[in-house]
Amino acid sequence: MSEAKLDTLKVEALGDCALLIQVGADASEQTALRVYAVVQHLLTDPLAGVLDVVGAVCTVALHYDPLRVGLMQDAQTPFDALAQQVAQRLSSFDAAAAAPAVEHKIPVCYGGDFGADLEAVAQAHGLTEAEVIALHTAPLYRVQMLGFAPGFAYLAGLDARIATPRKPTPRTRVPAGSVGIGGELTAVYPLDLPGGWHLIGRSPVRFFDPSSERPSLLVAGDRVRFEAVSAQEYGQLEGDGQWR
Amino acid sequence: MALRVQRAGILSTLQDLGRYGFQRFGVPVGGVMDEYSHRLANLLVGNSEHEATLEITLAGPRLEFLNDTLIGVCGGDFAPTVDGENLPAARPVLVRRGCVVDFGACRLGCRAYLAAAGGFDVPLVMGSKTTYLRGGFGGFEGRALRRGDVLAIRETGQDSYPSLRQELVSGAKFAYPRWSVNANSAFLAHDHHRIHFVSGRHWELLSEDSRQQFFSAEFRIASDSDRMGYRLEGPTLSLQTRTDILSEAVTFGSVQVPPDGRPIVLMANRQTTGGYPRIGEVATVDLPLLAQLPPGDTVHFEGITLETSQRLYVQRDRDLGIMREALRMRARQ
Numbered sequence: 371m372s373e374a375k376l377d378t379l380k381v382e383a384l385g386d387c388a389l390l391i392q393v394g395a396d397a398s399e400q401t402a403l404r405v406y407a408v409v410q411h412l413l414t415d416p417l418a419g420v421l422d423v424v425g426a427v428c429t430v431a432l433h434y435d436p437l438r439v440g441l442m443q444d445a446q447t448p449f450d451a452l453a454q455q456v457a458q459r460l461s462s463f464d465a466a467a468a469a470p471a472v473e474h475k476i477p478v479c480y481g482g483d484f485g486a487d488l489e490a491v492a493q494a495h496g497l498t499e500a501e502v503i504a505l506h507t508a509p510l511y512r513v514q515m516l517g518f519a520p521g522f523a524y525l526a527g528l529d530a531r532i533a534t535p536r537k538p539t540p541r542t543r544v545p546a547g548s549v550g551i552g553g554e555l556t557a558v559y560p561l562d563l564p565g566g567w568h569l570i571g572r573s574p575v576r577f578f579d580p581s582s583e584r585p586s587l588l589v590a591g592d593r594v595r596f597e598a599v600s601a602q603e604y605g606q607l608e609g610d611g612q613w614r
Numbered sequence: 615m616a617l618r619v620q621r622a623g624i625l626s627t628l629q630d631l632g633r634y635g636f637q638r639f640g641v642p643v644g645g646v647m648d649e650y651s652h653r654l655a656n657l658l659v660g661n662s663e664h665e666a667t668l669e670i671t672l673a674g675p676r677l678e679f680l681n682d683t684l685i686g687v688c689g690g691d692f693a694p695t696v697d698g699e700n701l702p703a704a705r706p707v708l709v710r711r712g713c714v715v716d717f718g719a720c721r722l723g724c725r726a727y728l729a730a731a732g733g734f735d736v737p738l739v740m741g742s743k744t745t746y747l748r749g750g751f752g753g754f755e756g757r758a759l760r761r762g763d764v765l766a767i768r769e770t771g772q773d774s775y776p777s778l779r780q781e782l783v784s785g786a787k788f789a790y791p792r793w794s795v796n797a798n799s800a801f802l803a804h805d806h807h808r809i810h811f812v813s814g815r816h817w818e819l820l821s822e823d824s825r826q827q828f829f830s831a832e833f834r835i836a837s838d839s840d841r842m843g844y845r846l847e848g849p850t851l852s853l854q855t856r857t858d859i860l861s862e863a864v865t866f867g868s869v870q871v872p873p874d875g876r877p878i879v880l881m882a883n884r885q886t887t888g889g890y891p892r893i894g895e896v897a898t899v900d901l902p903l904l905a906q907l908p909p910g911d912t913v914h915f916e917g918i919t920l921e922t923s924q925r926l927y928v929q930r931d932r933d934l935g936i937m938r939e940a941l942r943m944r945a946r947q
Contacts, residue, residue, distance in 0.1 A: 385812060385895030386923040388865045397860055409638070421634040422643075424863040426887050431863030433637065436924050437931055447924050516640035517861060517887030520749050523640075524861075560640075561749060578639075580739050580751040586639035 379460055381453040384431055389453060391460070394428040397526070401428045402512060406591035407468035408460065417455050419448070425590045426515045432456070473510070473593040476558070476573050478549050479604040480506075484572035491534055491551060491568050503598050505529040506549075506570065511556065511594040516586065521560030521578030523588035528556045540566030547572045549596070560586070571598075574608035615681045615732065615767040619759050623675035623717065628734055628753035629882075630666040633742035637886040643866070644744040644752070647841060647882045647905035648725055651689035653934060654797055655729035657941050658686030658706045660774050663934075665733040666743035666753070668765075670726040672908075674717020675759060677728075679709050682782060683767060684731035684775065688797050690723025690906055696788045704797040706945075707790040708778040723906035731774070735766035746883075774945035791944070795937060806832070809904055811869070811915040812923050814894035816859065820871070824851040828893070829915055833877070837909040841883040844904065846913075850875035853891060861889040867896035867904075881905065897923040899930050 380392040393408055394401030409425040412432065416423075418440030422433040436448035443451065480503045481488040492499045511525035533554045541564060544550070548559045550567030559565060560577035573596075577587045588594065599607070619626075629652070632645030646652040646669055653663040668675075674692040679685075687694060687703050694701040694717045696709055703726075709715060717726065736743055736754055745753025754765060773779070781789035820828070833848035851871050864870070868880045870890040879896060880888070882905075896904060897918060907913065918926075 382815060383812070383920050384814065384863065385865050385867055386898050386920060386927055388863065390815065390862065413638075422637040424637045424886055426862040427860040429860075429862040431865075433634065433643075433863075433865065436927050447921050448928075449920055449924060515861060515887060516638065517885055518640065519885070520636075520641040520746075521639060563748070578749075580749065584639070585636065585641065585740060589638065 379457070381456055383449050386449070387436060388431055388433045389449060389456070391430045391432070391456060392428065393430055397427050397514070399512070402514060402526070402591070403468075404465050405430055406471070407463070407465035409590065410468045411459070411463050417452065417459065419452065426517070471512075471591050471593050472589075473595070474588065476575055476594055476596050477599040477603065477607055478507075478571040478573045478596045479599050479601050480571035482601065484601070484604070485549070485570040487568040488570040491532060491570055494534060495532055497531070502532055502570065505532050506556070507596045507598055509595075513588050513590050513592040513594065514555070515590050516588070519559075519561055519563050520580070521586035521588070522563075523557060523577075523586070523590075523592075523594075525556045525594055526554075528554055530554070534568050536566040537568065538566075540564050544569065545572070547574060547577070549573060572604070574604050615683065615735075615769060616764050617683070617730070617767065618678045618680060619675060619761055619763040619765065620678055620714065621676040622759045622761050622763075623670055624673045625671040626675045626759040627669055627745040627747070628666045628736060628743055629669045629745060630743045631664050632882070633740050633744050633746070633752065636740045637863070640886055641740060641749075642746065642883055642886060644746050645742075645882050646727065648689050648727065648902040650902035650930075651725075651797065651906075652727045652729075654704070654795060654937070655686040655688040655727040657934070657938050658688070658704075658795065659684050659729050659731035660770065660772055660941075660945055661729055661731065661733055665729065666736070668728040668734070668759075670717055670728060672724055673719045674726065676714060676716040678714045679711060680764075681711050681767070682708065684708050684770070684778075685715070686729045687726055689726040691721045692717040692719070692726050693721055694718070694726075699787070701788070702790055702794065704794040705790050706775055706778070707788055708775060708782055709788045710782050710786070713787055720908070724908040725906060730767045731772070732768035732770040735768045772945075775947065777947055791947075793944075795941070805910075806912045806914070807903060807907060808916050809913045810897035810900045810918045810923065810926070812895050812897060812918060812920050814868075814892055816871075816891035817893045819853045819855070819857060819891050820893055821852045821854050824849075824853075827851070829917060832912045832914055834912045835907055835909050839909055841881055843881055843884065844879040846877045846879065851877060851893075857891065859889055859891050861887045864888040864892060865895060867898060867901050868892050869894055869896065879904065897926060899923075899926045
């Protein structure tokens with residue numbers, strides 16, 4: 371396996387058209403900030419041949435075209451050349467210099483038809499529905515990564531008192547805007563999708579718009595706070611067709 | 615310029631080389647399963663290799679061409695006909711207005727690629743014409759073709775293959791040259807295949823027995839394989855320790871081992887990230903072959919180094935470059 375070691379960052383191959391930069395070893399806040407900073411750095415000033423920059427829990431992947439990697443020394447593979455450039459680039463970079471995270475306030479109508487599993491989640495933890503809502507709206511969540519589907523943002527920071535293992539059998543269709551709890555994470559379904567998370571509410575906000583330059587409302591590193599709204603307010607917000 | 619869909623086939627979608635640049639928003643790359651056949655089909659009709667082709671799966675469509683159109687078909691063998699006569703593959707074919715091209719059931723491989731000179735006229739969504747069915751965007755209205763659809767084709771502005779045009783003027787229904795490109799489809803004629811593989815991040819997590827078995831055993835492509843992933847049936851692979859993997863990016867050809875020990879090769883419609891141990895990747899040059907193998911066929915994996923894998927990649931591009939130049943010359947005839 372090919373590897374190029376840095377002081378703290380490790381670069382390894384992800385097949386012949388991608389590489390993985392190991393930025394940390396855990397799912398901590400500190401690692402997340404470094405992932406965020408590395409992604410921002412590599413997006414602002416892209417390296418030749420790089421097609422995609424994908425941050426995850428403690429890694430950043432670069433998908434690249436081996437034919438378009440710049441500055442290859444003789445007898446160097448495209449991977450070695452790009453790994454070296456990544457190492458150089460990141461040796462002199464300051465994680466603290468990254469742009470500040472964007473904060474979103476997301477309206478959610480909890481329970482009833484919008485959150486079919488709210489009652490079950492409350493019961494499972496010996497809480498009232500109002501207590502679950504209070505615990506879910508309290509934290510300032512952090513977008514850990516995107517995945518599963520376009521615009522699907524895994525949010526870290528869920529109160530352990532309402533963490534709930536995924537359902538054994540997923541639903542075949544979860545409507546767009548549904549707010550779910552899956553293990554120690556929470557998320558909003560950006561599209562109609564199959565899904566095994568416990569649904570506790572729904573948001574009228576549009577989370578994914580394929581016609582936009584920045585198609586996903588949430589990106590890794592963003593902060594999210596949920597705000598409980600009534601069914602009436604939900605209807606009004608939905609009517610506004612508001613988009614972020 | 616356009617074609618009308620008289621019968622849609624099982625799964626006929628527009629695909630190109632994929633939707634890159636948006637994976638950080640969770641948007642899958644998608645694109646063609648068999649990149650090689652797609653690129654060749656485009657080259658045959660003088661298109662950019664990035665132009666969308668129609669990916670045809672297992673049982674093909676019946677298409678009526680509303681204008682004289684230069685087409686190229688590569689990939690799996692669907693025994694296509696033009697108004698009942700055999701349509702030869704792997705070469706440019708000029709089809710007269712009003713003719714019906716009928717793709718049958720697939721006899722060899724499982725996907726064919728139809729390119730039309732000028733390219734299919736659908737809007738770019740996030741820079742790509744790739745159809746993403748789950749998201750309902752891209753390609754033709756974000757969905758597979760249906761009966762009655764009229765798919766627009768752009769004017770080429772090129773007067774390629776004048777000799778074929780002459781044959782149409784003389785009354786032929788369709789015309790094609792007496793040569794074809796080497797589309798490498800002969801290797802599909804077996805039911806057991808060697809797939810090159812580069813071991814990766816979590817290879818060492820496999821037990822020693824499983825590491826040996828991975829290269830010695832035969833794996834059968836399971837019936838629930840699709841554009842998202844190929845499930846492999848064979849020996850159950852075991853991990854030395856039960857390790858929780860923190861989710862990270864995956865790619866076309868990543869081989870994941872879920873807790874049940876049955877490996878999955880991630881294909882064109884893979885998600886952007888995954889949380890299962892990832893033991894390595896199929897060499898990109900072998901993905902077109904794998905993409906053509908129907909459920910039931912068997913493969914075995916042969917380990918190569920990353921260096922070899924990238925050398926093969928560069929070599930393939932060089933070969934396609936030579937093909938591109940040769941076809942550019944031929945198109946003047």
